Amino acid sequence: xxxxxxxxxxxxxxxxxxxxxxxxxxxxxxxxxxxxxxxxxxxxxxxxxxxxxxxxxxxxxxxxxxxxxxxxxxxxxxxxxxxxxxxxxxxxxxxxxxxxxxxxxxxxxxxxxxxxxxxxxxxxxxxxxxxxxxxxxxxxxxxxxxxxxxxxxxxxxxxxxxxxxxxxxxxxxxxxxxxxxxxxxxxxxxxxxxxxxxxxxxxxxxxxxxxxxxxxxxxxxxxxxxxxxxxxxxxxxxxxxxxxxxxxxxxxxxxxxxxxxxxxxxxxxxxxxxxxxxxxxxxxxxxxxxxxxxxxxxxxxxxxxxxxxxxxxxxxxxxxxxxxxxxxxxxxxxxxxxxxxxxxxxxxxxxxxxxxxxxxxxxxxxxx
Numbered sequence: 222x223x224x225x226x227x228x229x230x231x232x233x234x235x236x237x238x239x240x241x242x243x244x245x246x247x248x249x250x251x252x253x254x255x256x257x258x259x260x261x262x263x264x265x266x267x268x269x270x271x272x273x274x275x276x277x278x279x280x281x282x283x284x285x286x287x288x289x290x291x292x293x294x295x296x297x298x299x300x301x302x303x304x305x306x307x308x309x310x311x312x313x314x315x316x317x318x319x320x321x322x323x324x325x326x327x328x329x330x331x332x333x334x335x336x337x338x339x340x341x342x343x344x345x346x347x348x349x350x351x352x353x354x355x356x357x358x359x360x361x362x363x364x365x366x367x368x369x370x371x372x373x374x375x376x377x378x379x380x381x382x383x384x385x386x387x388x389x390x391x392x393x394x395x396x397x398x399x400x401x402x403x404x405x406x407x408x409x410x411x412x413x414x415x416x417x418x419x420x421x422x423x424x425x426x427x428x429x430x431x432x433x434x435x436x437x438x439x440x441x442x443x444x445x446x447x448x449x450x451x452x453x454x455x456x457x458x459x460x461x462x463x464x465x466x467x468x469x470x471x472x473x474x475x476x477x478x479x480x481x482x483x484x485x486x487x488x489x490x491x492x493x494x495x496x497x498x499x500x501x502x503x504x505x506x507x508x509x510x511x512x513x514x515x516x517x518x519x520x521x522x523x524x525x526x527x528x529x530x531x532x533x534x535x536x537x538x539x540x541x542x543x544x545x546x547x548x549x550x551x552x553x554x555x556x557x558x559x560x561x562x563x564x565x566x567x568x569x570x571x572x573x574x575x576x577x578x579x580x581x582x583x584x585x586x587x588x589x
Contacts, residue, residue, distance in 0.1 A: 229267075235329050238262050238269075238301040239359040242331065243366060245274040245283070246303055251417040251444055252277045255513040257370040261287040261302040263295050263325070270294040282307065284316040288323050296324040303331035303363045308343040317346040327353040331363030335371045369516035372536060379509050380516045381534045382419065383526055384412065385555040386541040386581075392552040393523070398431050404543045407579025413441040415539070420514035421472075423505065425525040426452035435462045436520070437469050445469035447514070451505060451525065455480035459487075466491040474508070476500045502534040527557035530568070535588060538570060542582045 229237070245260025253259075253275055261283035263271035271294065273286020284306055288295050306316035306328070320328060328347050333356065334340060347354050364371065369380035386403040387393050394400035402409065416422060417438040428434060429450060436448045448463055448471045455475050463471055464487065473487060477496040484494045497504050502525075509517055519529050529535045540555070561567065570586025577583075 234264075234267060235301070235355065235358045238264055238299075239303065239329065239331055239363070241269075241272070242283075242301050242303040243359065243362055245272060246366060248274050249276050251419075251438075254278075254420050254515045255370075255373070257304055257367040259283040259302060259304045261300060263287050263291040263298050263300050265291075265294055265298040270298060282316045285319055288319055291323075297326050299327040299329060300325045301329045301358075303359075304367065305330050305332065305334040305339055305341070306343040306347070307334065307336075307339050308346050315343075315346075317343040320347060321350040321352065325352060327355070329355045329358050331358055332356075332360050332367075335374045337374075368537075373510070373515045377510060378506050378534070379420065379514045380536055381506065381519060381529065382415075382516060382537045382539060383519045383529065383535045384415065384539045384541075385520075385526065386543065387555050388543050388545045388547045390546045390548065391554050392547045392549065393555050394431070394553050395547055396549040396551045398553075400432060403545070404541045404581045405579035408541050408543075408581045408583070410439075410441070411578050411583070412541075413437075413439040416446055416518060417441045417444070419446050419516045419518040420512075421447040421449050421509055421517040423449040423451065423502075423517055423519050423521060423525075423529075425521045426450065426454065426457055427522050427524070428520070429457050429461050429463060431522075433458070433461055433463075434520075435468065446518070447472055447509075447512070449474070449505065449509070449517070451500060451502075451521075453479070453500060455483045457483070459483075464490045464492055474500055474505055502529040502532045506534045523553050523555055523557035525557075526555060527559050530556065530588070531559060537587050538585070540584045541578070542584065544580060544582075 241262050242260040246258040249258055256278050260274040262269055271287040271291025273283050275283045284302055300320055306320055308315050308317045344354050372380040385393060388403060422436050437445050448469055450473045452475055472493045474495050474497055477498050487494050519526060519535060568588060571589060573586040575584055
């Protein structure tokens with residue numbers, strides 16, 4: 222079992238073990254929705270004696286797996302977990318009760334659970350049992366790991382992520398609409414991994430017609446996200462790849478009464494078709510909430526991306542910038558008209574980060 226040097230201070234030890242919790246939690250990336258990703262370790266005299274992570278809905282939580290592995294060695298030990306132990310009966314019993322029963326003397330929590338059913342009650346239960354509790358170790362990393370879970374709990378809507386790839390001069394395709402490929406294989410692989418962690422991918426009808434996308438993880442994950450198409454006319458090619466529901470499920474949203482013959486043809490293929498009186502990004506996200514989706518990845522064209530931003534259904538933006546210049550005043554850009562006329566109206570991104578992926582640059586930021 223791993224052991225830390227004895228000369229490390231408590232704060233350094235706490236950070237080290239919390240980082241281990243985060244690594245364990247990521248083992249279940251894309252598999253826990255609608256639950257959060259959680260990892261836990263149990264340490265006795267700076268030595269790891271038990272660890273675990275929550276693998277999927279319906280399975281025990283991370284603390285339970287860690288306690289099982291530690292056994293009697295949990296008594297008098299410190300338990301680390303990136304999210305507050307639950308205090309209520311859901312699909313599984315309360316983890317806080319199991320921690321108390323194991324005679325753990327200290328618990329280190331990365332962040333308080335935003336779920337109102339927990340929200341500090343798990344910590345209160347531990348403290349009432351005489352357990353020393355430390356809160357907020359590696360808190361920002363813990364929050365980022367489960368940002369979709371926290372957003373959905375607090376706002377009752379899936380966490381929206383807008384992803385696009387553009388050239389250095391801001392184009393997502395040529396003037397003819399050709400767009401394969403803007404970015405490098407490394408960037409595309411990164412997107413496949415991103416898809417594996419999302420519950421749904423949303424595109425518009427133009428993307429189906431122009432790109433004929435498959436919208437899968439390309440073996441980057443065990444589970445395929447729900448593929449969602451928003452179409453106002455349903456004038457779409459019946460041979461499109463996205464209708465193959467043996468590969469991944471597909472859901473189509475259309476205005477009420479739109480193109481009944483095409484609706485039937487799609488349903489005959491196993492595609493789910495939903496009619497909406499008002500076909501808007503908000504209506505679609507509300508439907509996805511009922512399906513317990515935590516996150517939705519917008520991979521659409523400029524017109525739909527502008528609608529998604531304007532409706533407040535995008536919280537995070539991932540912009541891949543390729544070192545290419547395509548030119549063309551009529552070549553499409555990533556975001557359509559937002560009806561802004563002054564530069565002061567521009568929407569600033571917050572918490573911005575930059576990284577190089579292959580030959581491309583990825584800029585990540587959050588809308589207020």
